[in-house]
Amino acid sequence: MTLRINLFPDPNMANTIFKCMPVRCTADFPTVSGFRWLRATTRGSGDIYAQYLLAGANLPKAGVYHIHAICYAQGSGALFRVYAGFGNGFTLLNETGIADNQTKIIDADITIPANTTQLLIRVMPPSTVNKYILIRDILLESKSTYDTAVGGGFRASSPGIRCRVSRRDYRAGDVR
Known part of the structure; x- marks a missing residue:
C-alpha cells in the first residue's frame, strides 16, 4: 500500500497558522453546504488575488505533483x-479559468523545478467589484501516489443523492 500525503498545509481552510494573503480583495471563510471555503471578493482594481505561499518547510521538493x-x-x-x-x-x-456561476474541479499535474524557492497557489476573482471566487479541498500530492480512480478522495460519495432503497428503509432525518 502506498502512503498518500497532502502537502498543502491547510486543506480545510482553517486560516489559523497557515494564512491566505489577499491583495486588493477581501478574504473570508464561509461554510456553504457543510464545506468551508476561501472566498476572495474584489474590492479594487489592478492585480487582484488571494494566495497561499509555500516556502521553507512547507515547500515540496522538486518533482511531479x-x-x-x-x-x-x-x-x-x-x-x-x-x-x-x-x-x-x-x-x-x-x-484554469472558472466561468461565471460555474463550479470547476481542478485536476492537473505540475512539475516543480529543482531551483524553486516558493510555490504560490493563487485565486483571482473577477475584476468587477463585489464579485468573488470560492476555493476548497486543496490537494497537493506527489504524482506517484495520486490515485486517479479515487480523484484525490474528495468525490467518493454524494450524500445528497438518494440510494435506491424501499420506503421502509428510511429513518427520520436520514437521506437514505
Missing part, C-alpha cells in the same frame, strides 16, 4: 493559478 481543488466563481474572468518562484521571477505552472 498532482494539484486538486474545487472552485466556484460569481462573475466572469476568475482564475486559479499555481506559480513556482525562483529568486525574483515566477513561472506559471498551471492556469
Whole structure:
C-alpha cells in the first residue's frame, strides 16, 4: 500500500497558522453546504488575488505533483493559478479559468523545478467589484501516489443523492 500525503498545509481552510494573503480583495471563510471555503471578493482594481505561499518547510521538493481543488466563481474572468518562484521571477505552472456561476474541479499535474524557492497557489476573482471566487479541498500530492480512480478522495460519495432503497428503509432525518 502506498502512503498518500497532502502537502498543502491547510486543506480545510482553517486560516489559523497557515494564512491566505489577499491583495486588493477581501478574504473570508464561509461554510456553504457543510464545506468551508476561501472566498476572495474584489474590492479594487489592478492585480487582484488571494494566495497561499509555500516556502521553507512547507515547500515540496522538486518533482511531479498532482494539484486538486474545487472552485466556484460569481462573475466572469476568475482564475486559479499555481506559480513556482525562483529568486525574483515566477513561472506559471498551471492556469484554469472558472466561468461565471460555474463550479470547476481542478485536476492537473505540475512539475516543480529543482531551483524553486516558493510555490504560490493563487485565486483571482473577477475584476468587477463585489464579485468573488470560492476555493476548497486543496490537494497537493506527489504524482506517484495520486490515485486517479479515487480523484484525490474528495468525490467518493454524494450524500445528497438518494440510494435506491424501499420506503421502509428510511429513518427520520436520514437521506437514505
